[in-house]
Amino acid sequence: MKSDKEEKNIDAEEVEMTFEEAMEKLELLVEQLECGRMSLDESLDTFEQGMKLATRCRKRLDDAERRIEQLINEGGKIKSEPFNSKEETE
Amino acid sequence: MGIFTVSELNQHVKNVLRSEPGLQQVWVRGEISNLTLHRSGHYYFTIKDSKAQISCVCFSSVSRMIKFQPEKSMSILAFGSIDLYTVRGQYQLQILDMRPDGIGELYQAFEQLKKRLEKEGLFEIEHKKPIPKYPSRIGIVTSPTGAAIHDILNVAQRRLPVDLLLVPALVQGERSASSVANAIEMLNNTDVDVIIIGRGGGSLEDLWSFNEEIVARAIHNSNVPIVSAVGHETDYTIADFTADLRAPTPSAACEMVIPSSTELEKYIDSLIHRMIQSTDQKIKDHRTDLKYLHSRVQPEKFRDQVLQNYQKLDETASRMEYIISNLLSNKESFLREYAGRLDAVSPLRTLARGYSITMDTESNIIHSVNEVTEADDIEVMIHDGIIECSVRNVIRTDKR
Missing domain, CATH: 2.40.50.140 (Nucleic acid-binding proteins)
Structure with missing residues (x-):
């Protein structure tokens, strides 16, 4: 898949982050920057890291990929399969 | 017939x-x-x-x-x-x-169960789990053919892309309560961040499964936060009271759980703006500090200081010279004045004007006639010499 390939190009640490973790980290970085107690070097590092996260989060918004699945119990075995509602197939 | x-x-x-x-x-x-x-x-x-x-x-x-x-x-x-x-x-x-x-009978049953579960603490605020702000995977318990899933999919399409995992459940009829409870348990074994349970509007008996104890227990036992969205705005069910969050309708649940893409976009942009602003400010602050420090170590400033010291030194030296020469000329004029005054009172001047000084032979000045007798030798000093004399007669002038 296209998105999988792209993900591989991003830092390993960031790939593991969920959108929620990324947003929380981003909010934390912004607060740290705003409190102004960091050295200039730290500020610039934080800024760079924050911008990377923000770009990643924004990209996630435009990323139209979304999986819609359903869990079904087939003879005691639970499996998931793509879900197509009637409305969508029409 | x-x-x-x-x-x-x-x-x-x-x-x-x-x-x-x-x-x-x-x-x-x-x-x-x-x-x-x-x-x-x-x-x-x-x-x-x-x-x-x-x-x-x-x-x-x-x-x-x-x-x-x-x-x-x-x-x-x-x-x-x-x-x-x-x-x-x-x-x-x-x-x-x-x-x-x-x-009504059903209403009575509802009230009884509500009272019992409330007493047991199932509705307590401290049991309410927080709903994640940015879920990535959402579990849904509802009928795969009902209005609720249709509404949810519709709303989800316009919001932050998230994965949806539906567990089809009966939401009406005899077996619906256990079906909903099972579905909740099933989703607890998956990685969903939050679960929406619900169905579209209907009569009290249509919604009844959401008023059953087995569903309330399943909600209470769920480790994943649950949003209940049953029927319409005005329908309140036991599930609503037990759930971590009540949504008035399934579409509303979807809106409450999945953040809006446009709002998130705006929010992220505002975060970017804040980062740029505070980093900018940081750089500006450092630039100001640097400017200040630079101004304090400027070589021109040192040279200026040296030159100023030179000037001060020169100034001091010439002031010293001035003071000394002044002092000297003062002394000189004093000297001249004193010399003049000394000259004025000098006996030599008096002598020059024709006066004389009478002395005995030992050069003691004779002030009174009483100091001499006839035949004494005396000396009279005038400006250009001494006349040696003998006293012939002594005349007292004050006896006249």
């Missing part, structure tokens, strides 16, 4: 029903359901107990006389006659009078 047309058959049944005295002018007790208050003033509804139901019609001529407003799930005593609505072949109670009868 000939062949009836449907109309004839229905008419026949109608006649039979209407001629049966046991079905005329009867009282029946039950709970109102599927109520329609038609604009014409006619009321159409069913009354039911836990096992059966019967259609009722209350024409405006009667409904005008009734002193209360019938409501959904209201328990009533109805008085009327059994009739047949031939158009649909449906038998019904034609209401002649009705009155409220305490609280």
Whole structure:
């Protein structure tokens, strides 16, 4: 898949982050920057890291990929399969 | 026996029903359901107990006389006659009078369970788990063909892309409560961040599975936060009270759980803006500091300092010179003045003007005639020499 390939190009640490973790980290970085107690070097590092996260989060918004699945119990075995509602197939 | 047309058959049944005295002018007790208050003033509804139901019609001529407003799930005593609505072949109670009868059975059951679970603490705020701000995978428990999933998918499409995991469940009928409870348990074994359970609007009995204890327990035992979205805005169920968050409708649940893409975009942009601004400020602050420090170590400033010191030194030196020369010239003029004054009082000057000084031979100045006698030798000093004299006579001038 296209998105999988792209993900591989991003830092390993960031790939593991969920959108929620990324947003929380981003909010934390912004607060740290705003409190102004960091050295200039730290500020610039934080800024760079924050911008990377923000770009990643924004990209996630435009990323139209979304999986819609359903869990079904087939003879005691639970499996998931793509879900197509009637409305969508029409 | 000939062949009836449907109309004839229905008419026949109608006649039979209407001629049966046991079905005329009867009282029946039950709970109102599927109520329609038609604009014409006619009321159409069913009354039911836990096992059966019967259609009722209350024409405006009667409904005008009734002193209360019938409501959904209201328990009533109805008085009327059994009739047949031939158009649909449906038998019904034609209401002649009705009155409220305490609280409906289902409603009573609802109230009892609510009270019991409340006492047990299932609705307590401290059991409410927070709903994640940015879920990435959402579990949904509802019918795969109902209005709820349709609404949810519709809303989800316009919001932050998230994965949806549906567990199809019965949301109506006898087995629905255990079906919903099972689905919740199933989703607890997946990686979903939050679960939405619910269904579209319906009558109280349609929504009943969400009022059952087994569903409330499943919600309470769930490790994943649960949003309950049952029926319409005005429908409150036990599931709503037990859930971590109540949404008025399934679409609203979706909106509450999945952040809006446009709002998030704006929010992220504002975060970017804040980062740029504070970093900018940081750089500006450092630039100001640097400027200040630079100004303090500037070499020109040192040279300037040295030159200023030179100037100060020169100034001091010339001031010293000035003071000393002043001092010298002062002393000189003093000297001149004193010399003049000394000159003025000098005996030599007096001598020069013709005066003389009389002295004895030892050069003591003779001030009085008493100091000399006749024949003494004296010396008279005048400006250009000394005259040695002998005293011939002494004349006292003060005796004259």
